[in-house]
Amino acid sequence: MKTLKIAIQKSGRLNEKSVDLLKNCGLNFENYKSSLISPVSNFPLEILFLRDDDIPEYVQDGIADLGIVGENVIQETEVDVAYLQRLGFGKCSLKIAVQNTSNIEDVKELNGKSIATTYPVILGKFLKDNGITADIRTISGSVEISPGLGLSDAICDLVSTGGTLKSNGLKPFADVMSSEAVLIGRKGSENEDLIQELIQRVQSVLRAKETKYVVLNIERKNLDEILKLLPGVKSPTVVPLADEGWVAVHTVIPERDFWARITLLKQAGAQGIVVMPIEKIIL
Ligand code: ATP
Ligand code: MG
Numbered sequence: 392m393k394t395l396k397i398a399i400q401k402s403g404r405l406n407e408k409s410v411d412l413l414k415n416c417g418l419n420f421e422n423y424k425s426s427l428i429s430p431v432s433n434f435p436l437e438i439l440f441l442r443d444d445d446i447p448e449y450v451q452d453g454i455a456d457l458g459i460v461g462e463n464v465i466q467e468t469e470v471d472v473a474y475l476q477r478l479g480f481g482k483c484s485l486k487i488a489v490q491n492t493s494n495i496e497d498v499k500e501l502n503g504k505s506i507a508t509t510y511p512v513i514l515g516k517f518l519k520d521n522g523i524t525a526d527i528r529t530i531s532g533s534v535e536i537s538p539g540l541g542l543s544d545a546i547c548d549l550v551s552t553g554g555t556l557k558s559n560g561l562k563p564f565a566d567v568m569s570s571e572a573v574l575i576g577r578k579g580s581e582n583e584d585l586i587q588e589l590i591q592r593v594q595s596v597l598r599a600k601e602t603k604y605v606v607l608n609i610e611r612k613n614l615d616e617i618l619k620l621l622p623g624v625k626s627p628t629v630v631p632l633a634d635e636g637w638v639a640v641h642t643v644i645p646e647r648d649f650w651a652r653i654t655l656l657k658q659a660g661a662q663g664i665v666v667m668p669i670e671k672i673i674l
Contacts, residue, residue: 394435395585398455401427401440405572408480409459413438415670416592435585446575447472453577456586463549463570467512472575475590479597481572483551485510486563490538495545498565501525507534507543510567514547517567535559591673599669602643605653607661611638616659620652643669 399409402424410422419432429438439455446460451470458472461481465472487506489495495504498521505526508514518525530537534548535555547567550556556563574593576586609617614629617640621627627642640661644652653664 393582393585394437395457395582395589396437396439396455397457397459397589398439398441398446398449399459400443400446403443405443405459405461405481406440408478408572412459412478412480412593412596415596416589434589436589444468450575450577453580456577456580456582457589458575459572460575461570462573463510463513463568465573465575466568467510469512471578473578474573475576475586476574476593476597478572478574478593479600482570483549484569485513485547485567486550486556487514487545487547487565487567488535488550488556488561488563489545491560491562493538493544493562496564498523501545504544505542506545506547507537508547509534510547510549513568517547535561592671595671595673598672598674601646602669602672603646603649604641604667604669605644605664606639606641606667607656607664608632608637608639609659609661611636613660614638614640617656617661620655620659643672 397413400406413420418434418436420429420438422429427440429440431438439449441449443460443464446455446458447465447468447470449455450458450472457475459478463483463485487498487501495501501518501523502525505528506514507528507530509529509531511527511529514527528537528543534546536559537543537546538561539559546561550563553563574590580586618627621642627640630639630641632639656664
């Protein structure tokens with residue numbers, strides 16, 4: 392049987408979450424920092440550990456069948472790959488920032504200015520779309536110190552919390568793109584069945600992360616009210632308790648409005664609420 396290859400970041404911001412995701416998909420492999428390639432013992436798959444910049448091209452050229460990488464890197468390398476699944480981690484935005492003391496406040500005011508970045512392709516398109524002509528200075532790192540050194544009037548860099556900008560006396564004022572880690576694949580791969588199986592495993596892990604398993608006790612007379620508070624769930628399981636007036640309700644609740652729901656359930660008489668993480672949800 393053909394062995395698939397998936398490329399993930401060797402070390403850096405996406406490494407740990409990429410490894411965790413693959414392990415949660417039930418894949419067994421060693422994560423030695425020194426190895427560039429690691430076989431999976433219970434699935435026809437090999438994991439390639441690479442610099443993130445190389446991942447999109449490896450996938451486009453068919454050296455890897457799949458890859459996990461930030462959208463920012465995909466767009467910067469301008470490759471033609473299939474977006475298979477957004478992964479919900481590695482979230483950040485590419486922003487233009489200037490020094491706190493600068494009076495530039497609008498994108499239009501960047502005309503004729505210089506902007507330092509490690510993302511010249513994405514920035515170039517953004518400036519063109521906004522009808523701006525600016526001098527893009529491509530540097531390979533530590534972009535945030537360039538205005539302070541007098542190398543550029545502005546920077547275009549990735550921001551997650553904004554802490555690095557702040558500590559370098561910079562303020563962001565324009566969003567160029569937002570990004571997260573995505574699972575990509577080569578267009579027209581001949582290993583569709585195996586790839587589909589992996590995508591389904593990934594999706595079952597992501598779905599599980601978004602939901603909690605909840606068990607609660609409620610007086611039978613209040614059951615209807617509780618069931619009304621659990622929309623979206625086709626049929627929660629209702630189990631009789633030893634005390635005949637009471638039942639236990641088992642259901643799943645989306646993580647995002649979790650606390651609001653719990654409060655409403657308590658107000659409706661729910662007691663002994665137990666919340667558990669879910670490992671996988673297979674539809
Ligand atoms: P490599 O050695 O693999 O080339 P790198 O230094 O280019 O690593 P990292 O800094 O590890 O890359 O970031 C990897 C990805 O993490 C980015 O391309 C981006 O998609 C995402 N990311 C999330 N938050 C941030 C952030 N605050 N700064 C930079 N990247 C971020
Ligand atoms: Mg890189």
